[in-house]
Amino acid sequence: MKLLLRPFSATSTIPRIQPVPVLIRQGFATHHGLKSSSATSKRKAVTPFNDDGFVPWRELSLGEKTSRATQQTFNFGLVIVGLVLTGGISYFLYQDVFAPDSKTANFSRAFNRIKKDPECLALLGESSKITAHGEETANKWRRARPIQSTVNTDAQGNQHLILHFYVEGPLNNGTVFAHLTKRYKHDDFEWKYLCLDVKGHSRIYLENTDAKHSGEASKKVKLFGVSWN
Known part of the structure; x- marks a missing residue:
């Protein structure tokens, strides 16, 4: 098989290769860059008041x-x-x-003692119908009436909790006074006195350590300057 080669001549025409236009790509890149720059320029400046992260x-x-x-x-x-x-x-x-020694807890202790004492029930009435509340306020709800209380510490480091509140029963109304002490480095409050006052009746003491101590002192007999039980 023979190949026929065509002789090259000066008059032969060489096809010209046209370059691929890149204007479209360049134009797209330029447009994209402008768009990004425009979006950046349109973003609101971040301040402490509008920053959402x-x-x-x-x-x-x-x-x-x-x-x-x-x-x-x-x-x-x-x-x-x-x-x-x-x-x-x-x-x-x-x-x-x-807390076990809080004002509210000691108020509940005092109120429960009143509702269980026979002398108090004789003046106030049936235990289940006795209610307790604090000082009178503009609020009509008795539960919102504050219980009057003070807490002080003496020179020996003993705490004194003094509170009073009001009780109402089917027969009478009364006022409860309580004084509790917590000795230095002790965890619990102890009764100093707990009493109920009802108008027209004698005060009822449920606790009275002062009277107990004075009664014990009166029982002692002195002979030759020495106290004898």
Whole structure:
């Protein structure tokens, strides 16, 4: 098989290769860059008041980074303040309401003693119908009336809890006075006195350590300067 080669001549025409136009690609790249730049320029500046965390940190300017740091520090401070307030409220609630030696717990102790004492029931009436409340206020709900109480510590480190409240029964109304002491380095309050006053009747003492101590002292006999039981 023979190949026929065509002789090259000066008059032969060489086809010209046209370059591929890149204007479209260049135009697209330019348009994309303009679009990105336009979006960046249209973004609102980040301030401590409008920062929602949507803009990445790397895209923030130095001033915007400072604004975000300021906002986050402020938010963290609010969280800390909230935790401190919650802890403080919880502590005071426990001390005044839920602790075994709280004012509320000792008020309940005193009220239960009144409802179980025969002399008090004879003046007030049936135990299940006796109610207790604190000082009169503008609030019509008796549960909202505060119980008057004071807590003091003497020079020896003993705590004194003094409270009074009002009781109402089917027969009469009365006022309860209580004084409890917690000796230094002791855990529990002890009764100093607990009494009920009903108008027109003698005071009823359920606890009275002063009278007990004076009675014990009166039983002692002195002979030659020495006390004898």
